[in-house]
Amino acid sequence: MRVIRTIHPVGHGGFFTEELCEENECYNVVYDCGTRNGIILLEREINKAFNRKQSVDLLFISHFDRDHVSGLKELARRNLLNSSTKVVIPFHYPSYFVILNPFLYAYYEQCMLILRSTGATIVEVEELNPFEDEYGSYLDRPHASNVSFEQLRGSIPSGSRITLSPKWIYIPFNLNDSKNVVDRFEDEVKRQLGMDINDMSPMDLEQNADIIRGIYQLMGKKNARSFNINSNSLIVVSMPAGNVDSCYTTIAQRKYAVDAATAVYTGDAYLKDFTNGSLPFRYYSALKRVLSKYVHYPVCLFQIPHHGSNSNYDFQLMNEAALCQFAFCCQDDRDKMQGTTRNVCNDLGGIAKVMLHVVDENGGSEIVQEIEG
Numbered sequence: 619m620r621v622i623r624t625i626h627p628v629g630h631g632g633f634f635t636e637e638l639c640e641e642n643e644c645y646n647v648v649y650d651c652g653t654r655n656g657i658i659l660l661e662r663e664i665n666k667a668f669n670r671k672q673s674v675d676l677l678f679i680s681h682f683d684r685d686h687v688s689g690l691k692e693l694a695r696r697n698l699l700n701s702s703t704k705v706v707i708p709f710h711y712p713s714y715f716v717i718l719n720p721f722l723y724a725y726y727e728q729c730m731l732i733l734r735s736t737g738a739t740i741v742e743v744e745e746l747n748p749f750e751d752e753y754g755s756y757l758d759r760p761h762a763s764n765v766s767f768e769q770l771r772g773s774i775p776s777g778s779r780i781t782l783s784p785k786w787i788y789i790p791f792n793l794n795d796s797k798n799v800v801d802r803f804e805d806e807v808k809r810q811l812g813m814d815i816n817d818m819s820p821m822d823l824e825q826n827a828d829i830i831r832g833i834y835q836l837m838g839k840k841n842a843r844s845f846n847i848n849s850n851s852l853i854v855v856s857m858p859a860g861n862v863d864s865c866y867t868t869i870a871q872r873k874y875a876v877d878a879a880t881a882v883y884t885g886d887a888y889l890k891d892f893t894n895g896s897l898p899f900r901y902y903s904a905l906k907r908v909l910s911k912y913v914h915y916p917v918c919l920f921q922i923p924h925h926g927s928n929s930n931y932d933f934q935l936m937n938e939a940a941l942c943q944f945a946f947c948c949q950d951d952r953d954k955m956q957g958t959t960r961n962v963c964n965d966l967g968g969i970a971k972v973m974l975h976v977v978d979e980n981g982g983s984e985i986v987q988e989i990e991g
Contacts, residue, residue: 619785621989623856623881623919626663629655629950629979630925631685634883635667636856638786645767645782649678649854649883651689655950655979660689662981664696674698676767676782677705677738678790680885681851682726690732701737704770706780708792708852709745712800714815717827718834739771743792743852746776746904777908781859785991789855789912793887793904799837806833851885851923853905855913862991865918867944869975869985876943878918879989882909886924890932902932919987922947922974945974946985 619640626633631653638645646668653660668674674693680686693699710730715723733740764779774780780788807815810833811826823830857880865879888901909917924930926947977983 623987625985627983628653645675647676650686652686654685699736703738742773743790791853851887854883856881864990866988881919884921884923920945
């Protein structure tokens with residue numbers, strides 16, 4: 619088996635590809651496809667990734683923010699997405715979100731229309747609650763299972779092991795509490811208005827819009843992370859099922875021989891432990907917990923979430939012994955001017971001794987891994 623993993627230089631966004639070849643069969647996997655730095659930049663990298671390939675077999679979408687999915691239309695236009703493609707997404711937004719957050723819902727619906735038009739199979743990853751109750755125990759969902767590529771459809775539990783081949787596994791995690799918050803929001807709407815919001819007609823929604831938005835805004839202040847556009851950003855682990863023979867990582871044209879082949883893609887996920895009032899939000903602890911359950915350390919390649927934002931990064935993340943060999947974040951020149959990203963870079967390089975690389979819009983900044991096993 620041979621795997622070519624590429625972190626493409628698209629600036630502030632994300633476009634990661636993996637080509638898995640075994641005997642006479644190859645699979646193409648994509649995690650996110652978007653940028654805020656222009657479609658020409660993205661088209662250049664799509665051309666490089668798929669100049670001879672027929673289609674994308676497996677597409678993971680972290681979340682539906684423009685800088686992560688602006689390339690979906692281009693993938694569809696080139697027929698890289700088709701009825702054989704499986705698209706894995708996090709928990710989706712209810713249709714009534716159109717009056718709560720028109721911009722978010724309209725763009726989400728636009729992306730879903732593109733995906734549906736290709737005939738691709740859309741698979742939703744159920745949430746795993748990363749927060750603690752008053753007893754300090756995690757509110758886990760049912761135990762995840764192994765899912766073959768052929769079986770992939772409908773919804774799957776967070777932490778399901780997706781097998782493209784016997785030698786390679788993908789594990790998506792949706793660490794968020796938004797569904798529980800949405801359920802409480804719907805209960806409050808029903809208590810105040812005497813109607814189920816899911817049964818309301820467009821006229822009912824419009825007539826009660828101010829009350830509904832008021833409830834939403836009040837709950838959003840208490841649960842800011844759960845109602846944010848980045849709240850259920852899908853984390854994906856890409857890893858071999860066993861040992862590999864070799865793994866070479868080329869960063870900025872310098873090649874390293876490494877002893878691990880696992881990558882962790884985080885999108886714009888919140889990976890920070892904090893407390894809001896009396897409520898503990900344990901994103902980092904949840905990630906550490908699930909990784910320790912599924913992954914043998916060290917991780918070879920780890921994406922610092924949200925383009926290196928200090929708001930999403932927990933200083934503990936890279937301070938664990940032997941957690942990670944290389945870390946990267948996707949930025950453009952505007953990001954590099956922000957002090958928060960410099961704090962993250964200083965933490966990683968100065969404290970944790972992790973090699974951090976910024977993948978920007980320059981062609982020479984890409985990361986390429988060649989794995990044999």
